[in-house]
Amino acid sequence: MSLQTLFRKVLDGYFLADAEIRYILALPDDRLNELLACAHAIRVARFGTKIGLCAIINAKSGTCSENCSFCAQSGHHGAESPEYPLLPAQDIAQAAAKAQAKGVTRFGIVASGKLVGGRDLAGFTEAVRDVAALGMMPDLSPGILEPAQLKALKKAGLKGYHHNLETSASFFPQMCTTHDYAEDVAAVRAGVEAGLHVCSGGIFGIGESWDDRVELALHLQSLGVQSVPINFLHPIKGTPLEGRSPLSPEEALKLVALYRFLLPDRALRICGGRLTVFGQARKAELLKAGTSGIMVGDYLTIKGGDVASDLEEIGRAGLQPETA
Numbered sequence: 143m144s145l146q147t148l149f150r151k152v153l154d155g156y157f158l159a160d161a162e163i164r165y166i167l168a169l170p171d172d173r174l175n176e177l178l179a180c181a182h183a184i185r186v187a188r189f190g191t192k193i194g195l196c197a198i199i200n201a202k203s204g205t206c207s208e209n210c211s212f213c214a215q216s217g218h219h220g221a222e223s224p225e226y227p228l229l230p231a232q233d234i235a236q237a238a239a240k241a242q243a244k245g246v247t248r249f250g251i252v253a254s255g256k257l258v259g260g261r262d263l264a265g266f267t268e269a270v271r272d273v274a275a276l277g278m279m280p281d282l283s284p285g286i287l288e289p290a291q292l293k294a295l296k297k298a299g300l301k302g303y304h305h306n307l308e309t310s311a312s313f314f315p316q317m318c319t320t321h322d323y324a325e326d327v328a329a330v331r332a333g334v335e336a337g338l339h340v341c342s343g344g345i346f347g348i349g350e351s352w353d354d355r356v357e358l359a360l361h362l363q364s365l366g367v368q369s370v371p372i373n374f375l376h377p378i379k380g381t382p383l384e385g386r387s388p389l390s391p392e393e394a395l396k397l398v399a400l401y402r403f404l405l406p407d408r409a410l411r412i413c414g415g416r417l418t419v420f421g422q423a424r425k426a427e428l429l430k431a432g433t434s435g436i437m438v439g440d441y442l443t444i445k446g447g448d449v450a451s452d453l454e455e456i457g458r459a460g461l462q463p464e465t466a
């Protein structure tokens with residue numbers, strides 16, 4: 143077995159067997175650059191040199207009923223986090239227009255909470271219509287949506303439904319005990335069945351093992367999600383994970399490259415924690431690790447980076463922002 147053989151196998155459209163995945167996991171650190179080069183080549187073969195840019199707005203913040211261990215917005219942890227109900231549609235559309243002026247094409251409306259009530263559904267519907275009217279692709283991350291709600295939002299112009307599985311089924315009970323993993327899986331399935339562009343991924347560096355990471359990737363593959371956001375833990379004061387160290391840049395790069403091998407034809411978007419792990423100095427390295435998109439601007443409760451500097455890095459990496 144060799145890395146080049148596995149690289150060819152993925153390029154030829156085959157999935158890797160378990161022993162082949164183990165081979166990648168066991169690669170020594172001094173072969174990381176070789177792994178990254180293969181992952182980047184798979185990405186170029188599947189997606190060309192375009193890179194997707196998305197931005198989000200924290201449209202409804204805090205007091206969440208769930209207890210996800212990494213999250214500042216959980217009502218269980220007492221972490222400092224902004225708290226407000228769903229913003230008016232016009233505020234959301236204004237933020238979308240600002241992102242659009244910086245070259246962003248997908249705009250995610252993100253709300254804390256598990257389930258969506260009637261008043262919020264009406265607000266989301268209006269906001270989705272307004273963002274779509276700008277010529278942007280509106281995405282929504284509202285918690286778990288019922289099939290009828292998905293249908294109504296799709297009719298209003300919704301393009302993407304975002305609902306992370308966060309981690310593997312095996313590790314999930316150590317991350318959240320207020321709901322079952324199966325509910326999240328059902329929500330993702332409902333989004334796929336509704337014909338939406340489903341964006342579902344995870345957060346890494348929360349104590350999960352490499353086996354958990356592989357398990358999550360293979361599960362997302364089988365669910366048919368089109369886009370996989372990769373978030374890295376940014377330890378937040380007041381959450382149960384406040385004392386954890388962020389992943390090292392090398393471990394994060396290996397993870398992205400592994401996901402490119404396991405999910406060769408899915409968009410891999412690097413979202414939260416990008417600057418926490420890579421800082422300004424090393425953030426360009428991610429662009430050559432198999433990534434096909436990045437989230438720019440601010441995150442949910444954390445300040446993000448400067449979009450202009452991300453665009454410069456993208457140009458230096460020989461990539462171009464997707465325009466539609």
Ligand code: SF4
Nearest residue numbers: 206208210213216254
């Ligand atoms: S990750 Fe989502 S569901 Fe979990 S506590 Fe945070 S807002 Fe709630």
